[in-house]
Amino acid sequence: MDEDDVSPIRLRAEIVIDIDARDYFEAAEHQRRLDALLLAVKDSYRQTRFALRSRRAPRARAGLSAPPNGRSGRVHVYE
Numbered sequence: 509m510d511e512d513d514v515s516p517i518r519l520r521a522e523i524v525i526d527i528d529a530r531d532y533f534e535a536a537e538h539q540r541r542l543d544a545l546l547l548a549v550k551d552s553y554r555q556t557r558f559a560l561r562s563r564r565a566p567r568a569r570a571g572l573s574a575p576p577n578g579r580s581g582r583v584h585v586y587e
Contacts, residue, residue: 525542526563
């Protein structure tokens with residue numbers, strides 16, 4: 509088999525780091541530290557992208573709520 513006949517394998521590497529910061533100043537410090545750590549990765553992999561997103565804390569749920577518009581998601585049985 510020729511090298512020209514082989515399609516390339518595409519891979520995506522993801523690193524997930526969940527960070528709790530007290531305020532925007534601490535969040536900015538985490539961002540600076542992550543930028544510095546990623547410089548070594550960017551040297552080897554030029555296409556590296558870095559995205560830092562704000563996430564909300566999960567809401568506490570007392571119980572299961574009713575589905576919107578009264579829909580249950582169950583299949584209707586036709587006879």
